[in-house]
Amino acid sequence: MSAHIVDHEHIHALIGAGLTQPAVTLRWQTEAPEDFANGAHRSIYPYAGGRYRELRPDTASIVGQMLVAANRASVNALYPQDGNPLPQPYEYDPTAGRRHFEPVEILLAIAGFEHQACEIDNWEMSEAARFCAALRKHIVSLLPGYDLARTWAIGPETPTLRDIRAAASTA
Known part of the structure; x- marks a missing residue:
């Protein structure tokens, strides 16, 4: 395996894709402490005995920073000898x-992104993996024909x- 730090443009694309439809709010489970948002914007809510995070315009930078940190942790896990510096602060623009x-x-x-962030222990249960699953589910619903299919x-x-x-074309 190999891993590298993805460009912030990659993170922008993921976050932007999750914000494409204002009527749809992405949500996923998280184990992050409620103060992860540093009081700036509430992004974690109680849910069925656990917590979930939401992607909204006011939480986009927090979610992006979580993805940057997950990517950095993966690279550090794979290449601990490289002494990788702390991740660059992420701000969604x-x-x-x-x-x-x-x-x-x-x-x-x-x-x-998953390939670059999966080198940590228990990746499948990480918040970044859960975000990716929620985003994938949302994006699949945008594929051409998804809204017409009756299957x-x-x-x-x-x-x-x-x-x-x-x-439809003959009607």
Whole structure:
């Protein structure tokens, strides 16, 4: 395996993708202490005996910093001899390098980040992994055709997406 520190632009793209639809708020479980936000913006809420964090414009920098720290911890775990410095402070800037990435590009960016951040013990239970899972679920729902598909439960009469599109084009 290998790992490297991802550019802040990579983090911007992930955070920006999670903020694309104002009506949708990403949430995921966290074990982080409630004071992780340093009092700036409340980002952690109680949930079913645990806690969850939300990605909102006012918490984007906090979430981004968590991702930067997870990436740094992974690189440090893989290359402890390198004496890697502390992560650079992260500040989300919604105007910095805001290019539009297609959902499939964001899915690849999530996979790329996971590869760079997975070298810590218990990665699957980490907050960064949970964020990636929540973002992936959200991005999959944005794929073309997702809103038209009728395959939640497939039976003999379930139309395919091709059938649905063909019927719409002849109507």
